[in-house]
Amino acid sequence: MNARKPKVAVYKFASCDGCQLSLLDAEEELLAIAGTIDISYFPEASRRMVRGPYDIGLVEGSVTTPHDVERIRAVRKECRTLITIGACATAGGIQALRNWKDVKEFTRIVYANPEHISTLDRSLPIGSFVHVDFELRGCPINKFQLIEVIVAYLHKRKPNIPTHSVCIDCKLKGNVCVMVANGTPCLGPVTHVGCGALCPSYQRGCYGCYGPMDSANTSALSAHMIEHGATKHELMLMFRGFNAYAEAFRRESDSHE
């Protein structure tokens, strides 16, 4: 590695800030991270703002306004590597629930002067507008995965971020399947790993926070749940969560409307 520390920028679009906070949450690793990279632009954490270009840009949040569209294009230009973090940036987030509704109606109800509101009709992931080098999933992201991605890019190797089902992580941990042993509805078989099978480890069904896994067969899981008494409305709600607008979940929830 050359002597200059790689410059990293952290950007926020429409989001709750939870994912960028994972970087600050990496308490034990934070000093080592700060010693290895130059956090040049991170308004959430510091007033110090070093101008671009940057080696790595971490982007949180979804694109929801015409201004966002312009801004993400500028961000792309100033970052050599662009990594999107979290369900908002990779799938449109929970705010993508508005994609099924009339946003103009919302602005009329919520704001006294809706004419000042300039917004897009849909909340979309960053990848819908610019090329993204790596998408890190999760609502919120897992801080260890974030560190792994940063380290992998710094050392020019492939990040160890698997894309298979949550079930595999349950079995690696030795969890007993909550669906088979308890009859608890669980999205684990169609959901992307990353959380370490958090909910099933506490006897809860998976909520799909990391979005669809690489070859999610959502219709087969739905058919099984309907056989076991789930209603179409329940299934529609189940797939319409933090990753509602991710392709596989969107198609599945639409089919139960």
Place this chain on the structure above:
Amino acid sequence: MFIIQRRDFDILISALKQRGYTVVGPAVRDNAIVYDEVNSASDFPVGWTDEQEKATYRLKRRADEALFGYSVGPQSWKRFLFPSHVKLLSVVKKGKTMEIQSDASNEKPPQYAFIGVRSCELNAIVIQDKVFMNEQFSDPTYVLRRHNAFIVAVNCTQSGGTCFCVSMNTGPRVKGKFDLALTEVVGNGVHHFVAEVGSDKGAEVMKEVPHKNADASGAGVAEKLVDATAQHMGRTMNTDGIKELLFNNIDSAHWDDVARRCLMCANCTMVCPTCFCSTVEDATDLSGDYAERWRRWDSCFTMDFGKVTGGNFRPSSKARYRQWMTHKLASWINQFGASGCVGCGRCITWCPVGIDITAEAEALRKNSVRIEAEHSTGV
């Protein structure tokens, strides 16, 4: 044959512990019977049984206080002999070169004693022995764990709803490769184990456990219990010409049918006691001066599994399910001289949507016969 009274069972456990074994046996956790470290019979699933069907597993109370009154649970002994994660190497950078700090061959895993290994599971261990300890290749992480393991096998006195060991010729009676084998006899005021010694190690341990010689009727009761288990298999698998059946039906329309139902979640391969695929991951720390190499379980059902430079050689769900079943039931025979399936039924019980390998094989056969008939009549 010997008889060990139930009240002396703890002496068997302590005899093993005194020899330095980490004793692993059945225990109730999270509404299932799993394999975990045990210290006494009170850790066992006393008076519990399980009811299994495709995609369903439920614990139920028994009328007695049996220790082994259940069939196989979600986990197999694979998780101890072939752990889900193993560190293979750690490496430090030294100037322009590097130095290996540790590798898997100087690892000191626990010396395991397994209590409650069923016949199907013992067969699965023998199959994994062929994979990990054959003349060509020897996996040090497996050998270290396997060579020192002490096996207390248990004959099944009841059959689970998804069991089909009789079809696969792997049970329910344990044969060879154990140190001790027990058959639990419980009811009508008796509770004891009919024990068989299978090795010198087993004989040594037996010396410390109070026992008496079993007379013909004592041994006969145990035999009858196992015979009855064989009569009540939950499933059957027709293995007639099964290798040809799979090899001749690579293009069967049935694979599309099963691919529509299959979740690609990989649960079947994770719970299978013979599935042995793994992947290797390298990771560096922030400085780049230290790296580790880890092995973890992988599955032919994941998309990453078939990913190579230039593309993915098994991108469709259909191809992945077909690969698993064809390997398990057919090409495994060419590769290792025996089927990769021991009829434990775990893949049926623990498939979240209840795909049943015996039913899929049967459907493939029916489809195949129908097509042959159509060809011969010129339809």
